[in-house]
Amino acid sequence: MCHIPVFCWITATVLEDVLNSAEGAQLPKTLTEIYIHFLVIQLKLKNVKYDGRGETDSHWCPQSRDLVECLGKLAFEQLQKGNVIFYESDLTECGIDVTAATVYSGMFTQIFKEEKSLYQTKVFCFIHLSVQEFLAALYVHLRFVEHNVNLLSKQKIKFKWLKQNLNSLHRSAVDEALQIPNGHLDLFLRFLLGLSLQANQTLLRAILKTRTYLKKKIDPNLSPERNINLLHCLNELKDSSLLEEIQQYLRAGSPDTDDLSPAQWSALVFILLSSEEDLDTFDLKKYSDSEEGVTMLLPVLKASRKALLTARNLSMSNCKLLGSVLSSESSALRELDLSNNNLQQPKMKLLAAGLESPCCNLQSLRLSSCVITEDSCACLALALQTNPSHLKELDLSYNPLGDGGVMVLSAALKDPHCMLHKLRLSGCDLSPKSCEVLASALNFRALSLRELELNNNNLGDSGVELLSAALKAPQGSLQTLRSTLLRGLLTKKKVNCKLLGSVLSSESSALRELDLSNNNLQQPKMKLLAAGLESPCCNLQKMQVLGLKWIKMNFKINLNLSCFMSNPLNDAMEIVQEKVMHLLPSSLCRLSSCVITEDSCACLALALQTNPSHLKELDLSYNPLGDGGVMVLSAALKDPHCMLHKLRLSGCNLSEGSCRDLALVLSPETSSITDLDLSDNNIQDSGLMLLSDGLNSPHCQVEVVRLSGCDLSPKSCEVLASALNFRALSLRELELNNNNLGDSGVELLSAALKAPQGSLQTLRSVLRCARCNPQTRIS
Known part of the structure; x- marks a missing residue:
């Protein structure tokens, strides 16, 4: 309800009144308490403004009582009929004089309004449905307390004993609310139960019976939303026993949800819905790995901005539920990761039904390693064509799409309303034929695609040439091309480097990011690329050229375990070998690295000096x-015109000599470097001492320094602590993994962090990797 403006206004009005009242006044803790306070405020305003009474006079005078009872009767009877607009005849039936109704409208403008309909007929309504539901509940409660009448009972009789009646009233309300499929009495029920605490009821046993009855009514056959409302009702009765049970459960670490009762499931959902952190990113594996978990946690999924359901073995019913979440108008879901699930055509069809709904607002969909074939891709493409404007990012990496899958997908890409910005197709069994299809799509004037990833596909030289030509097209929009001309594909012929250079120097190219990792780019090839970089037309902003060592450390094989299900175990190793050989670029076995040496660096440096600003x-x-x-x-x-912000030189065989040169780069007033990574270089304490001259410069702009695995000792901590105490230092993040800093080094850094002039916000891994005494702490 916090998204409803009227409710926010009511809450603000109540809080302002409570905070301005006598000191020590308790803030309302339930929805019912908020609305009771609101009614009291409006009654006081009426008494002072229209009745000439004093502010300290009782607000619950006979006139006010009659007014509230009349409005409550109207609210209740029309709520039962499902009406929110009332006519003069409705008012007359409730004993409200039409002339008096106009007065009510004048006095109670914050609760009751008079308006003109389309045909100029006089109509009346409450300012919000929740106000009508509250007054209806108040009317039922007052009739029961003062007249011993249960308005919700099918048998309109008066009971003799209040103890029976209270429990009976609650039972009738719960049963009637649960019988209505659209839930339009849910809030009424919460108000009615909440009012039981405000009527000075002394029969606590009856209220306890109601609590027990509510817990019994929580049932897996009810929708999760209805179960949640029953939990809200318990909250109105201030019964937090279920919530406390689940909170203890969660504090235990990784909870096993297999044995949760329906009531406990609902309590878990209630807690998660109240947590901003869980609603920002909801990770299903933290709470359940069962099919039931997806069903029970559906309200959380619907309320989350990002959901991770990776490797959950999703069933057909799960996919149907996910489709319903995607098509729900109230769904907050914007990012969904379903990677490593078997989502072949039947399941994809159910998901696609949600994606093609006009209510779907999903922006990012990850389907990596989901056994998606051409048939599944056809369902997805059709959904994108039916509702093309919402999805911005699609990851189909490591699925056997083949050229046929790309063919059907390209039809959706060419839709003039398609807003897809990022498309990942790594390891999808693509050939040069796919490049022909993609090149055609890239030449399409209305294409919105900005980033295309094609790692680990056998595209060949002809495929590279087709994409190069498309990148130079004046109508092209692609800004980031990852791994098409990259990993291993520039090693066979210089012609590919020349083509890429021509793309970089093309005035019409929109290319902004380029990844050339795992290519043999020694001096002759780098010279061809540098010719493109130094062109005044080149607008490239990010360039990545990782060596093979990084590839070996970070290369992850995406295997879908479903491929083992239909194979005997003795075939498993053959399947693994086939997958690995398929994913590894053929050149990977023949290269030691990208082999960028001093000579290659000279070509790159010359290009940066010629065109330093991009x-x-x-x-x-x-x-x-x-x-x-x-x-x-x-x-x-x-160069004073150089605009480079991030420089990453991890594992480049650097020593203290490089630190001296880099210190001179960081010192000038024109220095632009803000992020420097020197990890895995043997710079030692002497190198850090030289580098600190640049870091201590008043003109240094560096905010992030990474020095993991640089063979640093406690002596380096003295240098760093001195730098951290320097008032002008801009440093915000320092990374020191895998260094032998020792306890003394940690203590020095700890003292520097507490200095009032310190600017450091993030210190990574000193305690984790410094080989210090466990009792040494940065406080």
């Missing part, structure tokens, strides 16, 4: 640059 991020990690490579590169980085 590149914002450069990653040369795990290439054998050596100190010589950094020396020639630093000459370009010192």
Whole structure:
């Protein structure tokens, strides 16, 4: 309800009144308490403004009582009929004089309104349905307390004993609310039960019976939303026993939800719905790995911005439920990750039904390793064509789409209303034929695609040439091309490097990010690429050229375990071998790295000096640059027009000589570097001492420094602590994994972090990887 403006206004009005009243006044804790306070405020306003009474006079005078009872009767009888607009005849039936109704409208403008209908007929309504439901509940409650009449009982008789009646009233209300499929009495029920605490009832046993009855009524056959409403009702009765049970359950670590009762499931959902953190990113594996879990946690899924349902073995019924979430107008879901689930055609069809709904607002969908074939892709493509404007990111990596899958997908990409920005098709059994289809789509004027990822596909030289030509097209929109001309595909012929250079120098190219990892880019090939980089037409902002060492450390094989289900175990190793050989680029076995050495670096440095203003991020990690490579590169980085912000040089065989050159890059007033990564280089304490000269410069702009695995000792901590105490230091994040800092080093850094002039916000891994005493703490 916090998304409803009227409710927000009511809450603000109540809180303002309570906070301005006598000190020590308790804030309302339930929905019922808020609405009771609101009614009292309106009654006081009426008494002062229209009746001439004092502010301290009782607000519950006979006139006010009659007014509320008349409005409550109207609210209740019309609520039972499902009406929110009332006519003069409705008012007359409730004993309200039409002239008096106009007065009510004048006095009670914050509760009751008079309006003109389309045909100028006088009509009346409450300012919001929740106000009508509250007054209806108040009317039923007052009739019961004062006249011993249960308005919800099918047998209109007066009971003799209040103890029986209270429980009977609650039972009647619960039963009637649950029988109505659209739930339009749910809020009425919450108000009615909440009012039981405000009527000075002394028969606590009856209220306890109601609580027990509510818990029994929580049933797996009811929709999760109805069960949640019963939990809200318990909350109105201030019964938090179920919530406390689940909170203890969650505090135990990774809870086993297999044995939860329906009531406990509802309590878990209630808690998760109240948590902003869980609603930002909901990860199903934290709470359940069963089919039942998806069903029971559906309200949380619907209320979350991002949901992770990876490797959950989703069933047909789960997919149908997910489709209903996607098509729900009230769903907040914007990102959905279903990777590593078997989503062949029948299941994909159920999901696609949700995606094609005009109410679907999903923006990111990850379906990596989901056994999606051409048939499944056809369902997905049809959904994108039916509702093309919502999805911005689609990941289909490591699915056997083949060229046929790309063919059907391209039809959706060419839809003029398609808003897809990112498409990932790594490891999808694509051939040069797919490049022909994609090149055709890239040439389409209305295409919105900005990023295309094609790692680990056998595209060949002809495929590279087709995509290069498309990238130079004046109507092209692609800004990021990952791994088409990249990993291993530039090693066979120089012609591909020349083509790529021509793309970079093309005035019409929209390319902004380029990943050239795992290619042999020694001096001759780098020279061809540099020709494109130094062109004044080049607008590339990010360039990544990782060596093979990084590829080996980070390469992950995406295997869908479903491929083992139909195979005997003795075939398992053959399947693994086939998958691995399919995913690895053929050149991977023949390359030691991208082999960017000092000579290659010289070509790159010259290009940066010729056109220094475009590149914002450069990653040369795990290439054998050596100190010589950094020396020639630093000459370009010192250019006052250089706009490079991020420089990553992990594992580049650097020593203290490189630190001296980089310190000179960081010191000038024109320095633009904000993120520097020197991890996995043997710079040692002496190198850090030289680098600190640049970090301590008043002109240094560096905010992030990564020095993991740099063979640093406690002596380096003295240097870093001194730098952290420097008032002008801009440093916000420091990473020191895998260094032998020792207890003394940790203590020095801890003291520096507490300094009032310190600017550091993030210190990573000192305690985790410093080999310090467990009792040493950064406080």
